[in-house]
Amino acid sequence: MSEQATMMSDVAKDAPMAAAAAVAGATPSPTSSAKPKFDLTLYLVTSSTLLPPNTTLESHIESAIKGGVTIVQLREKSLDTAPFIALGKRIHSITKKYGVPLLINDRVDVALAVGCEGAHIGWDDMEYATARKLLGPSAIIGLSVSNITQASLAASTTVDYVGIGPVFPTRTKPDAATPLYPGGVRQILELVYSKRPDLPSVAIGSINSSNIQAVLYKSRPAEGLPLAGVAVVSAIISSNDPESAASGLLSLYKSPPPWAPPPPSQPTVFTHFYLPLILSKVVSIIRSIKEHKPLVHQITNGVVKNFSANVTLAIGASPIMSEHIEEAADLANIVPQSALLVNMGTAGPGERRLYATAIRENNKAGKPVVFDPVGAGATGMRRETVRWVLDECGYVDVIKGNEGEIRTVAGEGIRMKGVDSDSVGGVDELAKVVKAVAGRERSVVVTTGATDVLSDGNRTVLVSNGHPFQALVTGMGCALGSVLAAALAVHKDDKLMSCLAAILLYNVAAERASKADSSKGPGSFSVAFLDQLYEIGEICARGEGGWLDGVKVEFV
Numbered sequence: 001m002s003e004q005a006t007m008m009s010d011v012a013k014d015a016p017m018a019a020a021a022a023v024a025g026a027t028p029s030p031t032s033s034a035k036p037k038f039d040l041t042l043y044l045v046t047s048s049t050l051l052p053p054n055t056t057l058e059s060h061i062e063s064a065i066k067g068g069v070t071i072v073q074l075r076e077k078s079l080d081t082a083p084f085i086a087l088g089k090r091i092h093s094i095t096k097k098y099g100v101p102l103l104i105n106d107r108v109d110v111a112l113a114v115g116c117e118g119a120h121i122g123w124d125d126m127e128y129a130t131a132r133k134l135l136g137p138s139a140i141i142g143l144s145v146s147n148i149t150q151a152s153l154a155a156s157t158t159v160d161y162v163g164i165g166p167v168f169p170t171r172t173k174p175d176a177a178t179p180l181y182p183g184g185v186r187q188i189l190e191l192v193y194s195k196r197p198d199l200p201s202v203a204i205g206s207i208n209s210s211n212i213q214a215v216l217y218k219s220r221p222a223e224g225l226p227l228a229g230v231a232v233v234s235a236i237i238s239s240n241d242p243e244s245a246a247s248g249l250l251s252l253y254k255s256p257p258p259w260a261p262p263p264p265s266q267p268t269v270f271t272h273f274y275l276p277l278i279l280s281k282v283v284s285i286i287r288s289i290k291e292h293k294p295l296v297h298q299i300t301n302g303v304v305k306n307f308s309a310n311v312t313l314a315i316g317a318s319p320i321m322s323e324h325i326e327e328a329a330d331l332a333n334i335v336p337q338s339a340l341l342v343n344m345g346t347a348g349p350g351e352r353r354l355y356a357t358a359i360r361e362n363n364k365a366g367k368p369v370v371f372d373p374v375g376a377g378a379t380g381m382r383r384e385t386v387r388w389v390l391d392e393c394g395y396v397d398v399i400k401g402n403e404g405e406i407r408t409v410a411g412e413g414i415r416m417k418g419v420d421s422d423s424v425g426g427v428d429e430l431a432k433v434v435k436a437v438a439g440r441e442r443s444v445v446v447t448t449g450a451t452d453v454l455s456d457g458n459r460t461v462l463v464s465n466g467h468p469f470q471a472l473v474t475g476m477g478c479a480l481g482s483v484l485a486a487a488l489a490v491h492k493d494d495k496l497m498s499c500l501a502a503i504l505l506y507n508v509a510a511e512r513a514s515k516a517d518s519s520k521g522p523g524s525f526s527v528a529f530l531d532q533l534y535e536i537g538e539i540c541a542r543g544e545g546g547w548l549d550g551v552k553v554e555f556v
């Protein structure tokens, strides 16, 4: 209330601003009034053509403001000047009542005539310097930014905010630039911050209740200003209940995303000094799996289903192999401890909607998601599926793959033979790539190979346990996804720790299986491996950690 009240008095005081004087032919005085305070948190951009039937823009805007919209932009592409000004005046009389600033899209002349708080302009509109001259120093002026060059140019001006977009493909603006996705928004935020650390930004382009938290979370730069808000058109304008649409968006904006629980009070420090502590946590996570029997919903490929289900059962978790969109929400909520594994091994474009629904439902339920981009670099279709999952389906907690797959996720055009991969650099170089991808996606990344590399973007661990037979059993790599998911389901507050527990369980089980008398080759090894997964679970249930004596763990 107090912020709104301050804003209201500022807006009311400054409303006619220097602009009105300019309309009358006078030059606006640079000291005529102070710039009104503005809050970009929930920015409503209008489009009358998207209103539901029998509704008016005036009542829609008023309801949306009641729901929490903090700033409004009148964007009416097909109105002539006179009706545009008349509409602007009617809308301004509403926004002023609530102390919410009103900006006009594209048309500086209309903003001047309406006497509202400012304008938003793009690169095809009036040049910023001219707009500023006409509107005066107290006007709020925003500039669109769709790429790094525009970001750099915008940040070299005195503009008041930038509108970054489109984040996603949008039907509302047919001439929008190429989608940036949250990762591209983050790059622009970093650039803007490096040139003008005080300049606030909003993101725009198909932002709605299903993606707002992922946009905010994944676009957040490692340092510098995060987004100051989100701008939406259809998510509010096309709604039959704009007040609820706005309040729903605002509440999602303000709450921490369910997949990012508050950091543990004592985060595990990953150094050799703390190895005994780390290994005792590994034991307790594996014991927890047996205790809680988490459900692992697996959308996985046909080649590995049976083995993955057996691996899940052997560690004490409960597998369900479902590929029905209709039950994704129920499965995400059916038990308190569960997780989702999405393995794209044999997927085609038909599966993308299933992935999106299952990932979003698990995000909403605060359940962890493991994504295995099998064969990511092998074909264009697979590369597009990886992009779709990471950019458009919400948030994945863990990305797990072999070196080639993770390098593809990193954006390297590595060639892959089927779903296997060639190693290109040393482990140190790979560790840098893994860490960079983890930082970029804000996920834990697990790369499997002779040495497994795990990173959450800050801490990076190398694990060199395991046995060469693992590479000779179909589904060995894929089934690891179910163990990662089970570990995350029971231990969410330090995801890297959960992944380390899963990797150590898996690889030590493989070493022990290779030494079993019954283990004569990959076939008998795979049976002994299931036995060892079970056996280690039993050992951990007794609270014993001797099985970890030979682990080869390095912290980098």
Ligand SMILES: Cc1ncc(COP(=O)(O)OP(=O)(O)O)c(N)n1
Residues within 6 Å of the ligand: 043, 045, 073, 075, 105, 106, 120, 121, 122, 123, 125, 142, 143, 144, 145, 162, 163, 164, 165, 173, 202, 204, 231
């Ligand atoms: C907040 C915000 N950001 C970007 C835009 C896009 O403006 P522009 O580039 O002028 O394109 P049109 O809106 O005119 O199609 C915006 N309007 N608002």
Ligand SMILES: Cc1nc(C(=O)O)sc1CCOP(=O)(O)O
Residues within 6 Å of the ligand: 045, 144, 145, 146, 163, 164, 165, 166, 167, 170, 171, 172, 173, 176, 177, 204, 205, 206, 207, 231, 232, 233, 234, 235
């Ligand atoms: C007005 C606008 N500007 C964009 C940009 O990329 O600059 S995208 C866009 C349309 C946003 O509408 P919706 O929320 O319905 O997708």
